[in-house]
Amino acid sequence: MSRLHVLRRLSRCAFAALAGVSAVLSALPAHAEIQVTDVLGRQVTLAQPAERVALGFYFEDYIAITGPSAIDRLAAVSLNYWKGYRPLQYEAYLRRFPQLAGLADFGDADSGTLSAEKIIATKPDVAILSAGQFDYLGAAASAIEAAGIPLVVVDYNAQTVARHVASTLVIGRVMGTEDRARELAENYEAMMADTERRVASAAPATKPVVYVELGQKGPAETGNSYGKGMWAGVIDKAGGLNIAAGKVGNWGPLAPEYVLSSRPDFVFLTGSEWQSMPNALLMGFDIDRGTTLERLAAYLSRPGWKDLPAIEGGHLYAVYHGGVRSLVDYVYLRYIAKALHPTAFEDVDPRAELVSYYRRFLPIEPKGTFMLRLPDGAAQ
Structure with a gap:
């Protein structure tokens, strides 16, 4: 058999093999559903x-x-x-x-x-x-x-x-992106489990009494509180006694007289980037600490507020309203839980946890004011 004949035969065999592979590949889906x-x-x-x-x-x-x-x-x-x-x-x-x-x-x-x-x-x-x-x-x-x-x-x-x-x-x-999803899910589960464990370990004889108010309207007008869900859910998980529970549905304003008579140990005002609202408690991205402090301190002008246990004890706080119902909401839960149970959360730094989450999972930095306590002494 001539060398040319051999080469032609090999070429036909190679072509047949390639054709067979091509037929198999074409029969397969381009990707799995x-x-x-x-x-x-x-x-x-x-x-x-x-x-x-x-x-x-x-x-x-x-x-x-x-x-x-x-x-x-x-x-x-x-x-x-x-x-x-x-x-x-x-x-x-x-x-x-x-x-x-x-x-x-x-x-x-x-x-x-x-x-x-x-x-x-x-x-x-x-x-x-x-x-x-x-x-x-x-x-x-x-x-x-x-x-x-x-x-x-x-x-x-x-x-x-x-x-x-x-x-x-x-x-x-x-x-x-299932690997990222699993990492985020595991992170959330771990942080929530750790928070639950710490709250359970605190176990005070009586739950601290908590009042939460949406800070959109400023001190001259009472904003919504939360009877269930939203911030009410956060207070429950943090081990607080929410004065709005059973008084409003999902949300609604509480009577100022009721707030005073409830004698809350802790008051949390929620703020956000409500720049179109002239009296709102401003918080969030690109809001400086001084602006938030000034708006928060204005609530001390409300009748009777300076005599509340929360104010006398230096427990007036501002938290970012956009901080709930997300994969990073555990940070705000831990901030509130640390306020209520400082010993159980002594080694927890929620601000640092917020920064860490963004560095690990998001392409921007959380520059602004997201959680803040009115400095002791500002209530006098």
Whole structure:
């Protein structure tokens, strides 16, 4: 057999082998489908990790879970829930990621503009919505899925460890960042378990009496307190006796006379980036400590407040209102728990834990004022 004939035969064999491999590869899917069960127990299928996301809520949690590619993979957001409610937080991310300015806005439930049609128009690979947003859409949510867009529901508002962990793992699965999701979930579980253990070890004979007030309106007008959920849930976990429990529903103002007669041992005012509200307790990103202190001290002008045990004992605090219902809310729980049980939390530094969380999981620094105590002596 000639050398040329041998070479031709080898070439035909090699071509046949390659053709066989090609046939096998073409018969395989280009990628494995992603099966996920969201927090409502809904079975959702994605063709692959999402590259275009319509995100309704929990912006920092999504960024922490998704990692460095998080912003580039956003197609649309419910803008008012970010830029409207946490404007300086949004600005901090906008400075770092200017492309945020170009994201589509699909509306929000509070203004009645949240729209399935707007979500569909952005052509995302997935829509990640809160449980409240899903409920708001009602039957219209099915239109999103009918358009071929998987819809996944997550829920940090429930303020339970189980829902926090489940929501985190769901986002990680959808985004293909399951290792980060597990790390965040484990961190949250560990910090909450440590907090629960410390609170249980404190076990005072009587629970410290606590009053929490939303600081939007300033000292001249009583803001909402929380009977259950939101800050009420935090006070419960911190081992405090919430004077609003059973007096208001989820939230509502308490009568000033009732607050005085309850003689709270601790008072926590919640503040945020409410720059459009002239008397609000300002806190959060890019709010300096002096501004928060000045606004907090103004509450001492309220009739009878200087005689409260909380004020006499130097226990008037300000905490960031955006600090609950997120993967970093354990920091604010630990801040309040340390105020109530200083010995049990003696070696805990919640401010340092906040900075550590951002350095570990987020692309910006928490520059601003997020937790603060009116200095002893300022009450006189």
